[in-house]
Every structure is written in structure tokens, then in C-alpha cells.
Amino acid sequence: MTSKVMVGGVPVGGGARVSVQSMCNTDTRDVAATVAQIAALARAGCEIVRVAVPDMAAAQALGAIVAQISIPLVADIHFDYRLAIAAAEAGVQKLRINPGNIGGEEKVRALVACARAHHLPIRIGVNAGSLEKDILAKYGGPTPQGMVDSALGHVRLLEREGFEDIVISLKASDVASTVAAYRIMARTCDYPLHIGVTEAGTARMGTIKSAIGIGSLLLDGIGDTLRVSLTDDPVREVETGLDILRAIGLRKDGVSVISCPTCGRTQVDLVAIAKEVQRRVRDIRTPLTVAVMGCVVNGPGEARYADVGMAGGRDTAVLFRHGERIRTVRGAHIVDELMAEIQRVLAEKQG
Numbered sequence: 001m002t003s004k005v006m007v008g009g010v011p012v013g014g015g016a017r018v019s020v021q022s023m024c025n026t027d028t029r030d031v032a033a034t035v036a037q038i039a040a041l042a043r044a045g046c047e048i049v050r051v052a053v054p055d056m057a058a059a060q061a062l063g064a065i066v067a068q069i070s071i072p073l074v075a076d077i078h079f080d081y082r083l084a085i086a087a088a089e090a091g092v093q094k095l096r097i098n099p100g101n102i103g104g105e106e107k108v109r110a111l112v113a114c115a116r117a118h119h120l121p122i123r124i125g126v127n128a129g130s131l132e133k134d135i136l137a138k139y140g141g142p143t144p145q146g147m148v149d150s151a152l153g154h155v156r157l158l159e160r161e162g163f164e165d166i167v168i169s170l171k172a173s174d175v176a177s178t179v180a181a182y183r184i185m186a187r188t189c190d191y192p193l194h195i196g197v198t199e200a201g202t203a204r205m206g207t208i209k210s211a212i213g214i215g216s217l218l219l220d221g222i223g224d225t226l227r228v229s230l231t232d233d234p235v236r237e238v239e240t241g242l243d244i245l246r247a248i249g250l251r252k253d254g255v256s257v258i259s260c261p262t263c264g265r266t267q268v269d270l271v272a273i274a275k276e277v278q279r280r281v282r283d284i285r286t287p288l289t290v291a292v293m294g295c296v297v298n299g300p301g302e303a304r305y306a307d308v309g310m311a312g313g314r315d316t317a318v319l320f321r322h323g324e325r326i327r328t329v330r331g332a333h334i335v336d337e338l339m340a341e342i343q344r345v346l347a348e349k350q351g
């Protein structure tokens, strides 16, 4: 098991549930826009949020941001340890900075003293695109082992100061290298791992790459916190991260909609029904399984194991609740009737 760090009130590692992170794409100096985006991310289920801190003006905005948000804030800093100290003093809950890039032992010592005084963990974030020249020369390019070596180099600088509140990430934009690097690291140390495939692309391909990369690692038992990277609204990153956790069974909250792919036996507009059901159950947090099946061949079987289910007929649907056949409804009413059954089951569960 990995060691545990606390990011504000959120435990990372040590068997804690895998948390979902995202990163703002607002200008950090624009406090109102950043706070509004963090509120939207938190509503979507984001548990830790990161902002870029490229200069002192951004660092000085952090205090006002922290004061107005409900989830822990991570300051993302490159090269300038004074920005990290300013961020810590502004009240952020974690720093992302690579100590090997800040310019020497004195600065690392000052950074560590500051992180320790404020009880802040530090994430070392290695990116395949910015590996040290000697590592690139040794391995002939950005290999998984090279990424691990780079991270361990940064780790040693912190350990030398007696600091072990460390989280590590090793991101590449190619899925296989990312997974290989994390697998090596998981065998090498027990620091908690922040997992993700970086620069994964726009929503569709980015989701696929993230699901494969993050999903493979989680199925191996690797990963303590995750971030899906998408060239899109960061709210989608959070939704995708949560859905990856649900697909693997690491989160049980929310409604799992099981629906068939449809085929020549389907005589009801199942695609529209399934999409509409998925849309209407999106905000329900109670764990529930709903089966939306096209016909009576597999429908009753799936519906039997679902809390609520339907099996399509000729522009009709047979509804099931807890595996029992309830009634048959006509086409235009199917979604409303299915939702009414879902509400009944929710009321039972909550009552």
C-alpha cells in the first residue's frame, strides 16, 4: 500500500478512495472567473483542483481564491520557488513543483521548510516532454524508465531534507509509455501516485486514451488520485474521471445505465430512450442500476438484476422493478414511466 498524504481534508494514498482532480483553464489572476470555474468543477464532483501560478500576480490571487472555494487548491509552479512560498503563504493545500528545477540546494531547503511549516504535500510531476538532457542521452529518448529516474532524482532532493509528504506523477501523451512508467514506479517506491495520460487530446480520443491508461493502472491497483486531461471544458475531465472509476467499480454512486446495442429485433426507439434516460438520471447520486433493453430476448434477463428495467416490444416496453414484471407501457410514455419507477425505487431506498 502507498503512504498517505493529506491535501487539505482529502486523503491521497494509504488505501483512501481514489480522488478526482482537474485543473482550471482560467487566468488565475482573474479571481472571479477562477472561483466560478472551481464551483462548477466541485458541483461536477471534482475533489481537488489545481491552478497554474506563472507569476507573482497569480500567486497573490490565490488567497482570495482559497477563501471562496470548498475543495483543496493545488498551486502548479515551474522553476520559481518564491512562487511556491507565496502560494503556501496564501493558503493553498498542495504544491506541484519539481525541486530539481528550482536552482539549487538552498532553494530546495527553503521550499521544504515552507511546505513543512504549512503542512503541504508536494507533487513531483514528471512529463515525458521535459525530461533532463542527461536522462534523454542515457536512454536515447523519453522512455518509461527515464521518466521514473527523473522523478526519483527530484524525490531524492526532498528526502535529503527529510521531507516525505510526496506525491508522484509520470505523464506521457502516449498511453503505453505512461502505463509502463507507473508500473515501474509502483514497484520502486510507496509514495502515492497521481495518474493520468497527459495532453490526451480532444474529448473523444482523450477520453479513450484516459480510460485505457488510467483504467489499466487502476485495475492493477495502481493510482491514488487521477486527472483526466482533455482539450475541452475541465468539467468534462471530472465527469470522465468519475465515469472511469464507476466503470471499474471503484465508485458506486450514481445510476449505472445498462443498455443494449440494438439489432434487427428492436422495434422501439431504444437509442432515443436510452439517451434520454441517461440524461435524466445524471444528477442522481444514489447507487442504482437501470436496464434499457431492446427486446424480450435479453431484456428480462438484464432487467432481473437491475433495480428498474425495460424490455422493448413493438413500440411498447415491459417495465420491471427489482426483477418483477410490472406493466406494459406505450412508446411515447416509456421514458416518463421508467423515470417514475426510478423515483419509486429511490424513495424506497431513501425511506
Ligand code: SF4
Pocket (backbone or CB within 6 Å): 260, 261, 262, 263, 264, 265, 266, 293, 294, 295, 296, 297, 298, 299
Ligand atoms: Fe437485440 Fe434484444 Fe439484444 Fe437488444 S436485447 S441487442 S434488441 S437481441
